[in-house]
Every structure is written in C-alpha cells, then in structure tokens.
Amino acid sequence: MEELLSVKYDIESGDFIRGGEASSNLKKLLNQLGIRSDIIKRICVACYEAEMNIVIHSVGGYIEAKIYSDHIEIIAYDYGPGIPNIELAMQEGYSTASDIAREMGFGGGMGLPNIKRSSDEFYIKSEVGKYTEIKIIIYFN
C-alpha cells in the first residue's frame, strides 16, 4: 500500500498549553483530504489521548501519522519512563497521573481504553526506563 503523506510532531512533556495541537493539525489535514467526519472524530480521539499521555506521563516523545489511501497509521512514541504493567494500564479507571493533572481534568484512567476503542487495530509495547510505543490503525471505510 502506497503511503500518501507522513507527518511528525514532537510532543513536550508537561506542555498543557500546546498539548492537543498535534491532533488539531492532523485533523485539519484529514479534513483537507476529505476523510469522512465520523472517521476523523475517531482519529482525533485516539490521537488526542495518545498526545496527552505523552504530555502527562512521559519525558517527551513524538506522534507520527502515516496516511495511506485506505487507512491511517499513528505511532505515539515516548522516551520513558515506560509502563511496568500494561494490562493494569489498559484497565478503565486506572491512572498514575499526578494530582495537578487530575485537577486539570486528566487522569481519569480512560486514555488508553479510549484509544483502543477508537482504533481498528491497536498495539502497545513498553520497556521500563526506555520507551512506550503505541501503534494505531484506523481504516477510512
């Protein structure tokens, strides 16, 4: 499958002001490409949650989106601290977010479940002290 377009956004740790901009930029791009609005919404939910996870939980990372003719692949990669127990992290309501993040309305333990629910394919891998990588695939039809 031929890749039509690829974009990459660096995401800074703790940057709640710019947090969400990568998702917004991706959304504008998908609108320009004429992708169906219900599909765009699913992509936005998944991308926003992945982006905010990097802002809230990691030391920083990036979001890379590769757009193909019939699907999008989003990689959310951060440089640590990694997830010790992925099964636990995937449970709805489980969160390790700071009190400050919770006061801001984050840390409901819904991020990863929301990403999985919005995706057609969802992969997560992580190594403590090194990285977390999420791969999301959403089809356009």
Added chain:
Amino acid sequence: MKVRDIVNALNFEVLAGEEGLDREVKGVYTCDLLSWVMSHGKQNNAWITVQVHPNIIAVATLLEFSCVIIPEEIEVEESTLKKANDEKIPVLKSKLNAYEICIELNKLGV
C-alpha cells in the same frame, strides 16, 4: 440557535472567540473530565466546564463544539483566551452554576 442568541438571551459575558459567535448550537454537554468529554461530546454542543486551562480549547476544537461556557464567574487563564481567539471558539462566562445554565438553555430550547 446561534451562540450569539444564547449570549444575548442569558446575558453571558463573551471572554474570547467573538469570531465564532455565529456558530450553530445543537445540544449541551457538561463534564470536567476531559477524556470523558472527548469520547462523549458531540459536534456543535455548547460545553459547560469549570476547567479553565488552555487544553479545553484543544478539546473544543477537536470535537467542534460551538462554544465553551464557564460557570460561576470562574476566572479564565489568559493563555486559554488567546487560544480561543486563534481557534475562533467563543468562551462565555456566567454567574450561574452549571445546573442553572442547563435549565436556562433548556428553556431556550437548546
């Protein structure tokens, strides 16, 4: 109904995003847990929240909310208002609490 009509009818203060006052309002959503809002909010909703940091504008933009309504005269961060102006999302402030705002919007037929 347009955001402008709600502002006029309920005497809300427009803090930012004046360029978006002609957005159409369909339905109301109120919640402060952002992930919950992301997965349940709908396009053109008026969103009532006590959160006032800039990330609410990212949420409102992604979901294409018609406006953000801040209850109980909570002061909104300057960086939030700047972002709201950039994205043309009206941010409205009210003396009423979230419940009372819902009642008034309901009376208007939103």
